[in-house]
Amino acid sequence: MIDTRWKRWLLPLFGRRRAGRRTPESFRPRGTTSRVSRLAARYDAEVDEALQRLWPKARIYHDREFTRDRADFLLVVRGRGVMVETKVKSDPGLFRGSTLPPLLDRLQRDGRRLVVVLNQGDPTPARELIAAKLGDKGCVIVWSGPEHDADLKDAVEGLLRQMVRHP
Structure with missing residues (x-):
């Protein structure tokens, strides 16, 4: 059966939306639409350059997909x-790490090491969260250049020294 109500067909075409109706997160394009997104994209590129500069022979794998449970x-x-x-962070306040629990849960199961690189702010609450979940297998640093x-x-070399390659 075909829906014959013109209003339902025409309103989405002309961009009128009802108040309170939003596009689900999974359908939103991940782009540089907000100031924080633009800052994050630029910051990721700067951190990538720093990793290449500090460890020129290392392999660096990037996660191109946006997920909260992967680094x-x-x-x-x-x-x-x-x-x-x-x-x-767009402001220099406290970094609580509220977006970290899915990632920490996964790394806790996998036994992996984690370095959280923060652009600015006080990472004390996030350090406590990481210490509670990962112990000495994780750390938070502030890196701005x-x-x-x-x-x-x-931070990275300290975590690498903890690892035993052959048990």
Whole structure:
């Protein structure tokens, strides 16, 4: 049976939408539509350049799909992997890590290491969250440019030193 109500057919074509009706998250294009999205895309590129600069022989795998339970990068150095998750804040306030639990749950099951790289802010609450879920297998650092490369290198190398390649 065909729907013959013209209103139902024409309103979506002319862009009139009812108040409160929104497009589901899964259908929204992941692009650079907001200021934070543009900052995040640029920050991911800067972190990628830093990883390549600090570990020129390492393999870096990027997760092109947006999911909350997978990290943005997998950095493989000397046969050992560390997950790298980037987080962008538009204000310099506290970073609580409210978007991290799905990722932490997955990494806790997999036994993987994680470095959360934050552009600005106070990461103390997120550090407590990661310590509760991953223990010493995870850390949070604030990295805002090449002047903080030493912090990034220390964090990743510290996690790599924990790993035993052959038990």
